[in-house]
Amino acid sequence: MSLTLRVNPIACVGHGMCAELLPEVIELDRWGYPILTARTVPRPLVDHARRAVRACPTLALLLEQSTGKHR
């Protein structure tokens, strides 16, 4: 079982908190919206990922147990 990150692009308005808190996996595009550089969160970064998810003001960052079912 692994944890994967997903952005809800409708909810995201580009605050950019996630990239501050999890730069290893999230960078921002030229307009300030997150780009995930890896889908799966490496185990040592899971706590940081949880913090980034909690910090998102629009609840647009999702940490999900990967089922392999959805793209």
Add this chain to the structure above:
Amino acid sequence: MALAPRSPRGPRSPAERNQAPARFRPPGPRVPRLLAGIGGLPPGLEGHELRYGPLPVRGLARGRPGRLIDLAEASGLTGRGGAGFPTGRKMRSVAAGSGSKVVVANGAEGEPASRKDRLLLTMLPHLVLDGIALAAEAVGASQAYLCVHGTEDNLLHHLDRAVLERQAAGLDPVQIEVVGLPHRYVSSEQSSIVQFLNGGPAVPTFSPPRPHERGVNGNPTLVHNVETLAHLALIARFGDRWFRRAGLPSAPGTTLVTVSGAVRNPGVYEIELGTSAGQVVALADGPSEPLQALLIGGYFGAWLPVSAAWPVPMTHAGLKAAGGALGAGIVIALPASCCPIAETARVIRYLAEETAGQCGPCVFGLPALADALAQLAFSGGSPGQDRGRSLAEIAGLIRVVEGRGACRHPDGATQLARSMLRAFPADSHRHERQGPCHGLARPPLLPLPGDEERDWDFR
């Protein structure tokens, strides 16, 4: 499929009534099938039943509603709205869901260069309505909707009349409601329709859940294109083996295509899947002037240079292998004297305007891509120090936008832009180095809604 002979005396038993009598011969065996139903007989339900026989709802089910799903799966029918998902599999997943089910027929045809769905709804509404009724029975739906563009008053009235005619005849096992959607490119996306039917705006939603999991009123919802449903109505009557007599084993049946651009006889044609793109142009009486490329799949599709496009089989797999997409079966022939860069730039501008305005990468990325393409097409690439970097900028924007929206809108646009770079490398470089080409002398070819009000000051 064995056909029961018509009983020589007395009224037919219910079982017989639901078998297609011998005189209802399947159209075909190959093409046309759907389009064979146009003309000759009185319009309305009467002519429809004379041609195809009664709706085989009960006879088909024989106490087992899932039989149509088996038939659909065995037929190999795939969605004709653009994505090409196996129809039977979609039906089965909705049928397996819990609670009451909903069927949505998508006739909103967002692609500006497509006419097939409107043709079907205008000329063969009862074949589509048969498909809705059959699909509803098969998945156990208690409500069905037929969605078209809300601006088309005549079509809405025409369909309302057809539904009333069927109600008076006590034909359909479910209530079918005709619904007008706001006229926008993204409103025909399936999650847009579901959100609209739930009382929200007709814009795409974040998924999962997908409509087949949680759709209208939270119920499992089957969304099919209207052409898919019309094929289903024929499969229900004539069987999966009949259906497979046309097309390829891997892509069976026929499909409607809309051919336009520089062809002698533009219009909607029915082809066997696997027909080559060149044969499709020939069906439209061939090119009306020398061609340089075909745009296949509409504005979410791809340009293919004419030599590469000609032998490509019209199937999802065939076009994908050639770097294109079948989409909803749109073929536009681009004359040699048109500027493909300018044509692409105009369409990307249109798609940028048609964003639902929800996702940042689409809201900011598509206008930026449209700006870069317009610069390349009409002014000869980026000015000043960035001179010669336009193509790199376009490629970079494509990469940054792709796959980052809630729906496929940004990806459709980037696929078209990428295909321009691939199909017209010489034109692209010439524009970047030397500025606009003589193709701008011609009026634009690709149709856009509201074209007459558009201010194409750079053209």
